[in-house]
Amino acid sequence: MENKFDLIIVGGSMVGATLACALADSPLKIAIIEAHTPEAFDQQQSHDLRVSALNIASEQVLRNVGVWQSILDKRSCVYRRLKTWELDESRAATEFDCADSQQDHLGYIIENRVIQLALLERIQRAENLHLFKNNVASIDIQAGASLLTLDNEKQLITKLIVGADGANSMVRRAAGIGIHSWDYSQSALVINVEMAQGQQDITWQQFTPSGPLAFLPLSGNSASLVWYGEPDKIARLSALDNETLCQQIMQQFPAALGKVNKVLAKGAFPLKRQHAQQYVKPGVALVGDAAHLIHPLAGQGVNIGILDAAQLAQTIEQAAGDRISSADEYAYNSDDDFSSLAVLQDYERKRRNHNLLVMQLMDSFYRVFSNQIAPLKALRNIGLGVAQRIPFARKKAMQLAMGITGPLPPLARTSNQ
Ligand SMILES: Cc1cc2nc3c(=O)[nH]c(=O)nc-3n(C[C@H](O)[C@H](O)[C@H](O)COP(=O)(O)OP(=O)(O)OC[C@H]3O[C@@H](n4cnc5c(N)ncnc54)[C@H](O)[C@@H]3O)c2cc1C
Known part of the structure; x- marks a missing residue:
């Protein structure tokens, strides 16, 4: 029947569209x-405000689902070095260089729209994938046959609904899945600027008493700055005209920034931590921000979301019997249906603890670096110093940044992992 689907993914942004592409040809x-499908890409357009630092694991997934070249063909900026310091760049700084681990790069900064567009192009080419440019108006979850009604009143029936619909997930609410959440009492002002200097290959972050200041290179002489702070302060900065904001940046950002010619665009984002109490229920699974929302200071949000998508696709395909070649262990019976709870729980087991670990790590960074108690200040400087000087600690921290440590779904592994 035309309106019957094995699987419906609500949300075709970076994570939902990655899941779909990973199941193309299944x-x-x-x-x-x-x-909201994005506007077509044109090289003449200025950079979007929403960008993501994608690590090696995400690159590998996007390569394996056949969209990486299309992303590179549009617009991206590679980074090969990553630096973190507190107050004084010359002391207690940690710098990672891809050359230290015989890699060509650490990651790429890419506009979210560019990633989504490359994935949507792949979706349009796949015969088994059907894109509906609609809002979901209502969801009635029933094991084995859930009903979705679109805003044009069209009704779709499916065995499995995947919520890839972001932090305010309607799928999560319809499934009655609760969340643990708290406010960081911090906002982020993202500012696109034109630099005096040309394209750079370093991304850095300075921790200050009022919150981190971050630099992400974009292609050409553009860059994305992130100014974290209390919501009132960020609202005040956000209300400044571009010229005054540019002067504030030159005064408050470290000398490492160099000269900023002008502010091109800006936008503020409130920051919250949120974790779904379950990722799955009968007939439902959550991926990406629908399952977890984390502090963006180390740029991990979409990276862990892409790993969710890669793992769920692999688990579903394995159960659907298309590729039974992986050596990975699956904790369900081989005759279980791909939408059964036992299969979905296998996905949850493989992702939830890993995501929790990343969230806790981001929280520790946030707490330790936003605290001005003297022993903690000493400890974090020692910590940064240790990460810089001890080869094992350096290697571990670098692997973490690149997303090549911990349990990786097969789609995210490189040939030597
Ligand atoms: C300032 C900032 C900087 C960040 N930087 C980084 C970074 O450098 N690296 C990184 O890894 N992460 C970063 N993140 C996090 C990252 O942006 C998110 O994790 C990511 O966007 C989540 O993607 P998603 O596809 O799960 O959800 P979303 O991007 O929220 O997409 C959800 C989609 O679902 C659609 N949708 C929702 N409801 C419905 C409905 N009812 N019907 C139909 N469609 C619906 C929406 O239109 C949307 O397209 C950052 C976040 C912030 C705030």
Whole structure:
């Protein structure tokens, strides 16, 4: 039947669209429902405000689902060095260089829209993937046959609904899945600027008493700055005209920034931590921000979301019987249906603890670096110094930044992992 699907993904942004692409060519008939498809890309357009630092694991997944070249063909900026320090760049600084681990790069800064567009192009080419450019109006979850009604009143039936619909997930609410959440009492002002200097290959972050200041290079002489602080302060900065904001940047950002010619665009984002109490229920699974929202200071949010998508796709495909070649262990019976709770729980087991660990790590960074108690200040400087001087600590921290440590779904592994 035309309106019957094996699987429906609500949300066709970076994570939902990655899941769909990872299941392209599978025997499953899949619908992707996305309310806001992005404007087509044109090299003449200025950089979008929303960008992501993608690590090696995400690159590998996007390569394996066949969209990486299309992303590079549009616009991206490679980074080969990563530096972190507190107050004084010359002391207690940690710098990672890809050459230290015989890698060509540490990651890429890419506009979210560029990643989403490359994935949507792949979706349009796949025969088993059907994109609906609609809002989901209502969801009635029933094991084995859930009903989704779109804003044009079209009704779709499916065995499995995947919520890739972001932090305010409607799928999560319809499934009655609760969240643990708290406010960081911090906002982030993202500012696109034109630099006096040309394209750079370093991304850095300075921890200050009022919050981190971050630099992310973009292609050409553009860059993305992130100014973290209390919501009132960020609202005040956000209300400044671009010229005054540029002067504030030159006064408050470290000398490492160099000269900023002008502010091109800005936007403020409130920061919250949120974790779904379960990732799965009968007939439902959550991925990406629908499952977890984390502090963006180390740029991990979409990276862990892409790993969710890679793992869920692998688990579903394995259970659907398309590729039974992986050596990975699956904790369910081989005759279980791909949408059964036992199969979905296998996905949850493989992702939830890992994500929790990353969230806790981000929280520790946030707490330790936003605290001005003298022993903690001493401890974090020692910590940064240790990470710089001890080869094992350096290697571990670098692997973490690149996303090549911990349990990785097969789609995220490079040939030597
Ligand atoms: C300032 C900032 C900087 C960040 N930097 C980084 C970084 O450098 N690296 C990194 O890894 N992460 C970063 N993140 C986090 C990253 O942006 C998110 O983790 C990521 O966008 C989540 O993607 P998603 O696809 O799960 O959800 P979303 O991007 O929220 O997409 C959800 C999609 O679902 C659609 N949708 C929702 N409801 C419906 C409905 N009812 N019907 C139809 N469609 C619907 C929406 O239109 C949307 O397209 C940053 C976040 C912030 C705030």
